[in-house]
Amino acid sequence: MGSEASVKHAHSRVEIDTATAPQAALDAARRAAAIDIRFPAFKDGRGYSLAALIRESGFAGELRATGDILPDQKDYLTRSGFDVIAPDEGSPRWARASFTHAYQPGLAKGANDRLPAYRARALAARKAQVQALNQQYGDAPPETIIAVALEVFAGRIAMLSSFGIEAALGLALLAQVDRAVPVLFLDTQRHFPQTLSYRDQLVAHLRLEDVRPLTPDPAEARAQDHDGRLYERDSEACCDLRKVRPLNAALDGFDAVITGRKRAHGSGREALRPFEFDGERVKINPVAGLDPARIASLYRDMKLPAHPLGAQGYTSVGCWPCTAPSAGTHPRDGRWPGSDRSECGIFDPVRTARAEAASRRTVRLIG
Amino acid sequence: MRAITANRLTDGHVVYRRADGIWKPSLIEAERFADDRAAEPALDAALRDILTVVGPYLIELDGERPGGRKHVREAIRLKGPTTGTSLLYAQER
Amino acid sequence: MYRYDEIDRSIVSERVEEFREQVSARLSGALTEDQFKPLRLMNGVYLQLHAYMLRVAIPYGTLDARQMRVLAHIARHYDKDYGHFTTRQNIQYNWPALVDIPEILEQLADVEMHAIQTSGNCIRNTTTDPFAGAALDEVEDPRPWCELIRQWSTFHPEFTFLPRKFKIAVTGSDADRAAIGVHDIGLKLVRNDAGETGFEVHAGGGQGRTPRVAVKLRDFLPKGELLAYLTAIMRVYNLAGQRDNIYKARIKILVETMGAEAFTQDVEAMYRQIRGRDLAVPAEEAARLAAFFPEPSPSTLPEGVSDAPGYARWRAINVKPHKVPGRAIVVISLKPRAGAPGDATADQMDAVASLAERYGDGEIRVTKEQNLVIPHAIAAHLPAIHEGLREAGLATANAGLASDIVTCPGLDYCNLANARSIPVAQALSAALFDRGLDEDTQDLTIKISGCINACGHHHIANIGLLGVDKKGEEVYQLTLGGVADNGAAIGKILGPGLTPDEAVEAVAACVGVFRRKRKDGETFTHTLARIGFEPFKEAVYGQ
Secondary structure (H helix, E strand, O other): OOOHHHOEEEOOEEEEEOOOOHHHHHHHHHHOOEEEEEEOOOOOOHHHHHHHHHHHOOOOOEEEEEEOOOHHHHHHHHHOOOOEEEEOOOOOOOOOOOOOOEOOOOOOOHHHOOOEHHHHHHHHHHHHHHHHHHHHHOOOOHHHHHHHHHHHOOOOEEEEOOOOOOHHHHHHHHHHHOOOOOEEEEOOOOEOHHHHHHHHHHHHHHOOOOEEEEOOOHHHHHHHOOOOOHHHHOHHHHHHHHHHHHHHHHHOOOOEEEOOOOHHHOOOOOOOOOEEEOOOOEEEOOOOOOOHHHHHHHHHHOOOOOOHHHHHOOOOOOEHHHEOOOOOOOOOOOEOOOOOOOOOOOOOHHHHHHHHHHHHOOOOOOO | OEEEEEEEOOOOOEEEEOOOOOEEOOOOOOOOEOOHHHHHHHHHHHHOOOOOEEEEEEEEEEOOEEOOOOHHHHHHHHHOOOOOOOOOHHHHO | OOOOOHHHHHHHHHHHHHHHHHHHHHHHOOOOHHHHHHHHHHOOEEEOOOOEEEEEEOHHHEEEHHHHHHHHHHHHHHOOOEEEEOOOOOEEEOOOOHHHHHHHHHHHHHOOOEOOOOOOOOEOOOEEOOOOOOOOOEOOOOHHHHHHHHHHHOOOOOOOOOOOOEOEEEEOEOOOOOOHHHOOEEEEEEEOOOOOEEEEEEEOOEOOOOOEOOEEEEEEEEHHHHHHHHHHHHHHHHHHOOOOOHHHOOHHHHHHHHOHHHHHHHHHHHHHHHOOHHHOOOHHHHHHHHHOOOOOOOOOOOOOOOOOOOHHHHHHHHEEEOOOOOEEEEEEOOOOOOOOOOEEEHHHHHHHHHHHHHHOOOEEEEOOOOOEEEEEEEHHHHHHHHHHHHHOOOOOOOOOOOOOOEEOOHHHOOOOOOOOOHHHHHHHHHHHHHOOOOOOOOOOOEEEEOOOOOOOOHHHOOEEEEEEEEOOEEEEEEEEOOEOOOOOEOOEEOOOOEOHHHHHHHHHHHHHHHHHHOOOOOOHHHHHHHHOOHHHHHHHHOO
16 A cells, blocks of 8 residues: 655645555645646556545545546546546547536536436436426415425425524424424524524424524634624625534435425515425425415414514514614515625525526436 | 467457468468477567457467367367367367 | 436447447557457457457346347347356357447447446446345345446446456345345345335455355445445445455455454445435435336236146246236246256247246346246246247256256356366256256256356355366366355365366266255255265265
């Protein structure tokens, strides 16, 4: 096996060979801006796994394959994470550049990356299923939408709840069907104490069995928000640290998530459908069509406790530094007051568009 | 004695090299060499003939038949599979 | 049966085009043989003794009538009218011309078949229980998972240049008819206490020069984690497997060198590191694949009866119970008296295709014992199936008997072989038939390999023969006590090497000892354990 001795430094480009130990290769990747992996023989496939390890570790620099390489290996090399192929002898013209589809996940940077077939197909199926569900249940009442969602996505669905002003309704409807469904709560560590006590009150009242608080990564929080006042400097970065990233990590393993979003909230939510495909997951919005009056009457009918801040003029509650009582007519007017922000990023339309583009490369299904 | 054999590139069939450099399926027509050394120049030429054959090499001959350590293999290459024939194939030669 | 979608189709047909370009580059001299060889091997093209050999993958040994007809067509038009079904549930053609192979591959692609990765140091065709989806004792049909593995392993960018070839076998039942213990990775579908099905994972088994039984890495792997776990095993092997010595390059040597515990730890650590989104098997895809393998519908018709000659015996020996009422599993023996094991003519392939189509939902399997199977035969039509097989010369009633001999192609075809195996099997078959030694030998396995690579599976035969080259002559070592299925075991050498003739007599003598000493239908393993090697030694080397 390789050793430190086989790792040669040349400015910020480092050359290793296929015999380099995996740990030494990863160490090199941390120090270098560009890495050459030298293949002593085309059959020596260790270079592919080293490239994959290096790419998976987050290395974003140039990864170049050198040495004894067959032109027809180009596609395998690119998909394993190499972005430059530089064989000792020039490429004969008959090397085929690339192929339309791949069965496996690829690590190529940029546009050449292809979704593995199994994911491409699953996403296409998911998208088709969302269309069918909207067709059938587009105008169904919230309790039907929740029941259908829990059946279709059994074992891979969670509810996302802010435990905010109108959260009790969705949670109560969920609890009527299955109290064991995971409920994800973004514990930003910047919540109003009233929100936390309301959460505890609802969990007890509805006997929810699996509420999962999602907290920011402690190391990241120390690094980016050392004084705890990141919200003052950059509220978007704060949301990213305390909401977007913890949620993304927690959603791994869930194919569907139930939200409390409503068309009446505006901010681009006016066209919200009960089932929504974001290019990767299914979002279920059972209360999308309810207006404030209807919600208020359901709270009364179901005898649901109210959020303590509701009585103080709050119509939408987020973290305390970025939430104020609603000043205008719009329910989300009190969020990020004085800025043009209206969304924290967990429902980011940019991310959604990107995922949608990726899923467009899916195909018609047979069978 | 020695002869040079190979498989034909296009169809893989067994061929033997004649003195004029032409490859033929018949061992009878193959050029004979007294030993490995005598065959060297012809083998070198055969190895350069990459558009006609694959993997030329020397075989030992025992009279008109393949001989030496690889005689069974070379007899099978010459005459075809022995499946369905006597197990005593090798001894019958 | 799995059906290709646009993704599968484009992946396979683009590779056919690529190979066509590679062949013309070789013929024009743009590629040397050294450059071309790894490329042709990736497409299943070997150069053997007499000709090129094309090995076509039959994914997990499952094919349909339409595909079988194309296999017959290829045998008829591009070969010498026959094909050879192998111990890895594939088919080999012994005589195709290189210039014809791109066209053959194109015709295979038309019926959703290919020869991809049937050679080279990559993940080979996954094998499974030939009775999958039909067996009475199955926990779950393994074929959807085999198809997932087929796709994941096809042109895997990271695992196409492994230290050595790599074979994965999957079984869905305890009776393990896939010999998972002697595969690089062996997977067994099991049910846990919660009632969920998942995989028991084994690795490091293999035959060849150093036969080893696999070690168990995990008791239970959730099914959705399969690709992440396989990737972890492959990556550990790809990075750490020996590459400087071809005889020590298989994963079994790595597992043995590292120790099962350390190897398992490395795999588990890698698995924890890489598992997640892209490697998780999406529920939709698992469901989509499963839908391709529906259970056949029951038949209410009563089982057919026949007094045709040989029917009763064939019914008793070659027909196995099916999990669906009114259906039966029909094993078609490719082992007629003195035949070449596993060979089938083009006409025979067509006949099997027609029978499967008419009486068994069109489905066919290939077994590692080199036979064919109609897995979903309608029991009412068993007499008609028998009649059709008899007309095609395929009604030999010896499935699982001593004369159901397994062999590799051996020195008659293979470039690696040291000795012939088919003629030995033929002589032995004739001896067993003619001397009545075949009776009462159910489940006795005899397997012959022409070299230590053990393609004939001799290590895991009750009675095995290994051909070696001893100073230019063919010599055979006889081994006893190997087991393939349901707990693999490696046979032990009985005594000194034998000439071809002696080998035939020796095996016949061992069959005789077993028949005389066997008690109450016990297996060969039990008889051997009870009476030891001595009676066999005496019968073979006595006097």
